[in-house]
Amino acid sequence: MMELTRKGEYAIRGIIYLAQQQPGKVSLISEIAEASGAPQSFLAKIFQSFAKLGIVSSFRGTGGGFTLGRSPASITLREVVEAVEGPIIPNRCLLDGGVCDRGKDCKVHPVWRTVQTQVTQILESVTMEELARK
Amino acid sequence: MMELTRKGEYAIRGIIYLAQQQPGKVSLISEIAEASGAPQSFLAKIFQSFAKLGIVSSFRGTGGGFTLGRSPASITLREVVEAVEGPIIPNRCLLDGGVCDRGKDCKVHPVWRTVQTQVTQILESVTMEELARK
DNA sequence: ACCTTCAAGACTATTTTAGTCTTTTTATAA
DNA sequence: TTATAAAAAGACTAAAATAGTCTTGAAGGT
Numbered sequence: 001m002m003e004l005t006r007k008g009e010y011a012i013r014g015i016i017y018l019a020q021q022q023p024g025k026v027s028l029i030s031e032i033a034e035a036s037g038a039p040q041s042f043l044a045k046i047f048q049s050f051a052k053l054g055i056v057s058s059f060r061g062t063g064g065g066f067t068l069g070r071s072p073a074s075i076t077l078r079e080v081v082e083a084v085e086g087p088i089i090p091n092r093c094l095l096d097g098g099v100c101d102r103g104k105d106c107k108v109h110p111v112w113r114t115v116q117t118q119v120t121q122i123l124e125s126v127t128m129e130e131l132a133r134k
Numbered sequence: 135m136m137e138l139t140r141k142g143e144y145a146i147r148g149i150i151y152l153a154q155q156q157p158g159k160v161s162l163i164s165e166i167a168e169a170s171g172a173p174q175s176f177l178a179k180i181f182q183s184f185a186k187l188g189i190v191s192s193f194r195g196t197g198g199g200f201t202l203g204r205s206p207a208s209i210t211l212r213e214v215v216e217a218v219e220g221p222i223i224p225n226r227c228l229l230d231g232g233v234c235d236r237g238k239d240c241k242v243h244p245v246w247r248t249v250q251t252q253v254t255q256i257l258e259s260v261t262m263e264e265l266a267r268k
Numbered sequence: 269a270c271c272t273t274c275a276a277g278a279c280t281a282t283t284t285t286a287g288t289c290t291t292t293t294t295a296t297a298a
Numbered sequence: 299t300t301a302t303a304a305a306a307a308g309a310c311t312a313a314a315a316t317a318g319t320c321t322t323g324a325a326g327g328t
Contacts, residue, residue, distance in 0.1 A: 195295025
């Protein structure tokens with residue numbers, strides 16, 4: 001239960017790789033893919049969505065590739081995970097402000113809310129800067 | 135991310151329904167299914183596995199059905215969830231004692247370990263007795 | 269012009285989820 | 299002892315999510 005997908009793993013490894021490079025250094029997707037053990041074209045898709053979110057910056061043509069879009073210290077694990085896996089929602093009831101069709105006296109609801117809060121906090125507290133340290 | 139499946143939801147609702155009945159009262163699967171809004175034959179499968187684990191007791195023939203296998207206070211949400219969804223493992227690396235192919239210097243590993251511990255503790259601390267109260 | 273690199277979108281295979289249906293076993297009751 | 303009532307077991311199916319691949323296009327560099 002609650003398993004990160006391969007997509008999520010590749011995403012994290014790829015971003016950490018970028019965070020470990022010298023600031024401003026542009027890395028090819030082929031290079032990132034090899035370093036993180038991810039299929040290149042799959043990782044390319046992931047990084048495309050990161051580029052849209054500003055987590056990475058992309059450059060085309062000769063000498064192109066990817067760099068981090070912001071400082072490693074400002075990118076949290078939560079942001080990376082949610083970018084590829086969607087929001088952290090342990091239960092459908094927690095969608096849309098948490099209105100559950102099972103009524104207000106559902107005792108399970110607040111438990112999942114707690115899980116959601118805790119997990120979010122843990123992932124929020126970890127930055128790429130920390131994860132990049134060797 | 136980290137979403138409980140329908141199976142998990144049905145399982146929880148079904149067990150709570152049983153926990154709300156008078157101790158010793160036998161409930162038909164058709165009755166539990168209706169009360170919990172689950173497809174009967176699907177819920178039957180779920181309760182079959184619960185019976186094997188001793189979470190519920192089953193009785194065949196006329197007057198048969200299901201009761202809780204133990205006191206509601208001794209059945210935790212964690213037990214119910216893990217019975218249907220498998221162990222709480224946010225990352226593959228945490229399997230088999232936590233040996234990750236990416237080496238010991240993987241900084242992400244302990245984060246997922248923390249998530250695992252926290253979620254497990256939260257679910258462990260909630261019993262069916264509490265959830266059954268109206 | 270030509271080459272390099274990412275962007276976008278269509279496509280596919282595998283696995284997981286979410287069930288259904290049929291047959292068998294066990295128990296009760298007439 | 300036969301009928302009936304229920305769960306157990308197992309085969310089966312449909313839909314969705316995951317985990318990719320492949321082709322073409324667009325942007326930038328030489």
